[in-house]
Structure formats: structure tokens, C-alpha cells
Amino acid sequence: xxxxxxxxxxxxxxxxxxxxxxxxxxxxxxxxxxxxxxxxxxxxxxxxxxxxxxxxxxxxxxxxxxxxxxxxxxxxxxxxxxxxxxxxxxxxxxxxxxxxxxxxxxxxxxxxxxxxx
Amino acid sequence: xxxxxxxxxxxxxxxxxxxxxxxxxxxxxxxxxxxxxxxxxxxxxxxxxxxxxxxxxxxxxxxxxxxxxxxxxxxxxxxxxxxxxxxxxxxxxxxxxxxxxxxxxxxxxxxxxxxxxxxxxxxxxxxxxxxxxxxxxxxxxxxxxxxxxxxxxxxxxxxxxxxxxxxxxxxxxxxxxxxxxxxxxxxxxxxxxxxxxxxxxxxxxxxxxxxxxxxxxxxxxxxxx
Numbered sequence: 001x002x003x004x005x006x007x008x009x010x011x012x013x014x015x016x017x018x019x020x021x022x023x024x025x026x027x028x029x030x031x032x033x034x035x036x037x038x039x040x041x042x043x044x045x046x047x048x049x050x051x052x053x054x055x056x057x058x059x060x061x062x063x064x065x066x067x068x069x070x071x072x073x074x075x076x077x078x079x080x081x082x083x084x085x086x087x088x089x090x091x092x093x094x095x096x097x098x099x100x101x102x103x104x105x106x107x108x109x110x111x112x113x114x115x116x117x
Numbered sequence: 118x119x120x121x122x123x124x125x126x127x128x129x130x131x132x133x134x135x136x137x138x139x140x141x142x143x144x145x146x147x148x149x150x151x152x153x154x155x156x157x158x159x160x161x162x163x164x165x166x167x168x169x170x171x172x173x174x175x176x177x178x179x180x181x182x183x184x185x186x187x188x189x190x191x192x193x194x195x196x197x198x199x200x201x202x203x204x205x206x207x208x209x210x211x212x213x214x215x216x217x218x219x220x221x222x223x224x225x226x227x228x229x230x231x232x233x234x235x236x237x238x239x240x241x242x243x244x245x246x247x248x249x250x251x252x253x254x255x256x257x258x259x260x261x262x263x264x265x266x267x268x269x270x271x272x273x274x275x276x277x278x279x280x281x282x283x284x285x286x287x288x289x290x291x292x293x294x295x296x297x298x299x300x301x302x303x304x305x306x307x308x309x310x311x312x313x314x315x316x317x318x319x320x321x322x323x324x325x326x327x328x329x330x331x332x333x334x335x336x337x338x339x340x341x342x
Contacts (some may be wrong), residue, residue, distance in 0.1 A: 038249060081296070084268065088297055094271035096173065109161050115194050
């Protein structure tokens with residue numbers, strides 16, 4: 001990796017800022033220096049799923065996303081996982097083929113009858 | 118208001134049509150014990166399989182899963198008056214089951230195994246370049262389709278189950294408690310006797326591993342089709 005703090009510029013980098021010209025290059029380097037590195041950012045993003053992110057960090061995150069579409073995707077995907085994981089219990093019958101035996105069902109029904117009675 | 122859930126209607130068989138004009142709480146007062154009983158029996162047929170499979174994925178022991186499902190239905194009968202009808206029956210029953218599962222883990226109170234964290238020690242291997250930015254070749258790819266769409270596809274849930282089953286047991290418990298059961302972090306720390314920082318590391322690593330697994334096994338293969 002070069003000495004500069006952040007030198008992505010791969011052809012077709014879809015980030016908003018991607019060293020496409022002199023100004024963008026300066027901005028990318030500046031933002032790369034003054035916001036958390038991606039390795040740290042993904043930890044922070046995970047933490048933000050469990051507790052609110054401080055305002056200053058939210059601002060840094062937004063600025064970081066300008067130069068890094070990958071961290072932005074990572075955050076979106078954490079939310080994706082969160083959203084689908086919450087729905088998982090209600091779809092457990094589609095996820096698994098384990099058999100819920102009919103005698104167990106009957107036993108539970110008998111218990112329920114006793115309880116209601 | 119949606120009283121129906123997956124073709125199941127608790128109010129089937131109620132002969133007095135006038136009760137449909139009332140709110141659910143009012144209806145319950147009118148409902149007889151036998152009606153609740155028949156509704157409860159129908160729950161077992163309609164939702165038993167789903168609850169059992171979810172419980173089994175979580176606790177991995179069939180006999181424990183069966184007991185948890187039974188406790189769930191018993192609790193549902195006892196607390197039927199609290200069911201407002203705002204959510205579907207299945208959502209309501211799953212909510213009760215989640216509490217039962219958390220109670221089960223609370224009783225177990227195990228020590229976390231350090232090897233679980235070691236399992237993920239190379240979770241970042243190759244993902245980041247030495248100075249800490251993403252290796253763009255291996256960074257997250259775009260995910261399509263949208264969550265609303267995948268939720269109707271059984272293969273997605275199977276992939277998620279497979280990905281969860283690849284995780285070490287205790288790490289998986291941490292993740293499912295936090296993301297599926299919505300248990301607050303502090304409570305998970307207390308239940309599993311782990312420190313706050315340990316929990317954060319575990320959640321971070323498990324999310325990264327699960328994201329990777331879903332990307333490889335769903336979004337790059339089945340999800341595209």
C-alpha cells in the first residue's frame with residue numbers, strides 16, 4: 001500500500017469522492033486522515049446497533065461514507081441482518097425441516113385442556 | 118385490525134356474530150373457556166411446528182424445545198386477555214417463546230468460552246489493508262434483493278439458519294438474544310456472565326461472520342436467481 005493514508009482510486013470506485021481529480025484527491029486524503037479507519041469504523045457501526053452513536057461520531061461517519069461506499073454498505077447490511085433476524089422466529093418453519101411429532105402436539109393439547117378446565 | 122394469521126382465525130367457531138363488533142379485549146370477556154380451549158388447540162396445529170423449529174434452532178435439544186413450546190402455549194392461554202390483536206397470533210406466540218428461551222439461558226448461566234472468540238480471530242483476514250481501510254476487492258458487495266422481498270423466500274431463511282449453525286454455540290446465543298429476542302446488552306451480559314466489552318467484541322465479530330456467510334451463500338448465488 002502506498003504511503004498516503006488513503007489511496008483507493010480503483011477504476012469505477014463508486015464512492016462519492018474517489019480521487020477523480022486534484023480536489024477530490026486532497027479531500028479523500030484529508031477525510032481519510034481525520035475520520036476513523038474502516039477497520040475501526042466497522043466496530044463502531046456494530047456498536048451503534050446496540051447503543052446510540054454520539055453526535056460527533058455520527059458526523060464523522062457521514063463524512064467517512066463520502067470516501068468509502070464499503071463502510072456505508074456495511075452499515076446498510078448490518079441493518080438488513082437486524083431486520084431479517086427479527087423476522088426469523090416467525091419463519092422458522094421455512095428455515096428448518098425438524099419434525100414436531102404429532103404425539104407431542106397431542107400431549108400439549110391435553111395440557112392446554114387441563115389448564116383451560 | 119388483523120385477527121388472522123396464516124390462515125388461522127382464533128375466532129372461528131364463535132357462533133355469536135355480535136362480538137365481532139367489539140374490541141378484542143371485550144370479545145375475550147364474552148368468550149367461553151371452551152372457545153379459548155379450541156382456539157388454543159388450533160394454535161398447536163397452526164403454529165406448533167414454527168415455534169418448535171425456532172426453539173430447536175436456539176436450544177438444540179428436542180426435549181427442551183418441546184418443553185419450551187408447551188410452556189409457551191400454556192402461558193398464552195393464561196395471558197390471552199393481554200393479547201390486543203394488534204400483531205398476528207404467530208408474532209405474539211413467538212414473543213412469548215422468546216421470553217421462555219431467554220429464561221432458559223438465564224437458568225443455564227454458563228461461562229463464555231475463550232475459544233469462541235479465537236474462532237473469529239482471523240475474521241478480518243484479507244478484508245482490510247495494513248493501514249486499516251477496506252481491501253476493495255474483498256469489501257462488502259451490494260446486496261439485492263431488498264429485505265421485504267427475501268422474507269418471502271424459504272431459501273433465504275434456510276441460508277440464514279445454515280449460517281447461524283456454523284457459528285460457535287455461545288457466540289450464536291449472544292447474537293440471537295440480541296438480534297432475535299431483542300434482549301438489552303446489559304441483560305445479556307448478566308445472563309451469560311460476560312463483560313460489556315466482551316459482548317461488544319462478540320457481537321461485532323458474529324455480525325461480520327454472518328454478513329460474510331450470507332453474502333457468499335445467498336447474495337452471490339441463490340439471491341441472484
